[in-house]
Every structure is written in C-alpha cells, then in structure tokens.
Amino acid sequence: MFGPIKPVRRAYHRLFNRDRTFVRAIAGVIGSTPDNLRLYRLALTHTSFARQNASGKHETNERLEFLGDAILGSVVAEHLFNKFPYEDEGFLTEIRSRIVNRESLNQIAVKIGLNLLVKVDTTNHGTRHRSVNGNALEALVGAIYLDKGYDKTRHFILSKLLKPHIDLHSLTTTTSNFKSKLIEWAQSQNLDIRFEIIKRKHQGNTTEFTSEVYIDNKAIAVGVGLSKKKADQFAAEKGLTALKIS
Structure with a gap:
C-alpha cells in the first residue's frame, strides 16, 4: 500500500x-x-x-x-x-x-x-x-x-x-559620418553597397526606422533611428564594427 x-x-x-x-x-x-x-x-x-x-x-x-x-x-x-x-x-x-x-x-x-x-x-x-x-x-x-x-x-x-x-x-x-566612411571603404574595394529601410515602427507621433546595409548583396548590419538618415548612420556604424574598419 x-x-x-x-x-x-x-x-x-x-x-x-x-x-x-x-x-x-x-x-x-x-x-x-x-x-x-x-x-x-x-x-x-x-x-x-x-x-x-x-x-x-x-x-x-x-x-x-x-x-x-x-x-x-x-x-x-x-x-x-x-x-x-x-x-x-x-x-x-x-x-x-x-x-x-x-x-x-x-x-x-x-x-x-x-x-x-x-x-x-x-x-x-x-x-x-x-x-x-x-x-x-x-x-x-x-x-x-x-x-x-x-x-x-x-x-x-x-x-x-x-x-x-x-x-x-x-x-x-557620436557625430561621425559613418555612412560616408563605409561607402568610401566599399568603393575603394570595388564592392557594391546599398542601404535599405526594412521596417517602420510607429510609436505615438514618431516613427522608428530600421535600416539594413548590404555589401555585394550580403547583409552585414542593421541600425535603428527616428529618421531614415539616422537609421542608415547606425547601420553603417555597426557595419564598420563588423568589418573591423577603424
């Protein structure tokens, strides 16, 4: 039992x-x-x-x-x-x-x-x-x-x-122009580069943009900002870090 x-x-x-x-x-x-x-x-x-x-x-x-x-x-x-x-x-x-x-x-x-x-x-x-x-x-x-x-x-x-x-x-x-720096690097390497807004998130009266940067059609980094320009900048900043470009 x-x-x-x-x-x-x-x-x-x-x-x-x-x-x-x-x-x-x-x-x-x-x-x-x-x-x-x-x-x-x-x-x-x-x-x-x-x-x-x-x-x-x-x-x-x-x-x-x-x-x-x-x-x-x-x-x-x-x-x-x-x-x-x-x-x-x-x-x-x-x-x-x-x-x-x-x-x-x-x-x-x-x-x-x-x-x-x-x-x-x-x-x-x-x-x-x-x-x-x-x-x-x-x-x-x-x-x-x-x-x-x-x-x-x-x-x-x-x-x-x-x-x-x-x-x-x-x-x-942080005020550096990361986007210009990354574009210049890509051009110096004869690589294609483009930035693409892949997401928009509305929060009240503001919109949060998500940008992704591609080099030779390969996504390397994503950035988020309250304008397309700033999202591109943050994506470029992450891209420079990923590529170890100082």
Whole structure:
C-alpha cells in the first residue's frame, strides 16, 4: 500500500530542485528573490516553445512584453529628462530610441545572461531570430512590475540595465559620418553597397526606422533611428564594427 510513495517523493524533489535553481537564476539577474515564479517562467517562454509544448490554448511572453516595453520606455524617458535638463524633445526621443531599440535590448539581454534562460523551439533554428532575447528582456520587465511594483522595477532598469550597459556619453557625443566612411571603404574595394529601410515602427507621433546595409548583396548590419538618415548612420556604424574598419 505504500509502493507509490517513493516515486511521488522523487518527483516532488525534482520539482522542488528545479524551482530552486530557477529562483537562483532569476535572483541573479534581477537582484532580488522572485515571489511569483509563474510570471518569470511566462516572461521567458517564447511563442515557438509554447506552440511546441502545448496543444490548443497556450501562454507566451507577448503580453508581458507589451507591458514591459511601456514601462521600460517610461523609466528611460524619465531618466533622460532629469539627466539632460537643457536638451529638447527631439534629442531626448532620439537617445531613448537608441537605448530601447531591439538591437540594444538584445545585446543587454545577452550581457545579463537572459539568453540562457529563454525557452524557445530549438528544432527550428530560424526561430531564434535577433529579437527573441530583447523581447524576453521586455517581458522580464513586465514580470518584475507585476511581481514587485513600479519602484523596484525602476531600480532594476536603472541599476541592472541602464547604468552598467549603456554609455550615455558615447551615445550623445557620436557625430561621425559613418555612412560616408563605409561607402568610401566599399568603393575603394570595388564592392557594391546599398542601404535599405526594412521596417517602420510607429510609436505615438514618431516613427522608428530600421535600416539594413548590404555589401555585394550580403547583409552585414542593421541600425535603428527616428529618421531614415539616422537609421542608415547606425547601420553603417555597426557595419564598420563588423568589418573591423577603424
């Protein structure tokens, strides 16, 4: 009559240890112990994984991503507003865009180790596109907000994301014409080069442009800006880095 107890106990211990490991991982990322584990598991569940592992209705991190995007933008906007009291709205909007654009968030997500925690369908290598980790970071912000409240979420954004990983001085003083430099290099190598706007994202009264630069029809870098010109510049900057051109 006591036969099933041991298997049940083993299953319980496996579940307990899994939760304990996950708690430690999240605490290491956000700097505090999570209370509602379900929120964080959901934040790190990509749509592809949910579809792969469930039939019928499934939950993903998309709703948390929506919430986190709004909170992240708000905290960054407030920080810039206080940091640059004499700059106009256009300057503040541009710097905020450079901080919270998808490429920047992807890089930050990897730096804090979030890419190691995201659940994604690994059977389809095309699924892990460049936005998976950045989306998960936004969803994580949403999870922290629901779990800990606004003040602790704001502290996480400023102390764990912005200050350690964003060089505001570099963002605000970069004025080089990267596009001209990259074009000159390509011409000197007898290579074809072109810039193409591949995405437009409307945010209120502004439009965020995504530019991709191609050399001999091979995409080498992507940049995001609040105008086509600035998006091209950022793409060119990334291209120069990728090609190791100083």
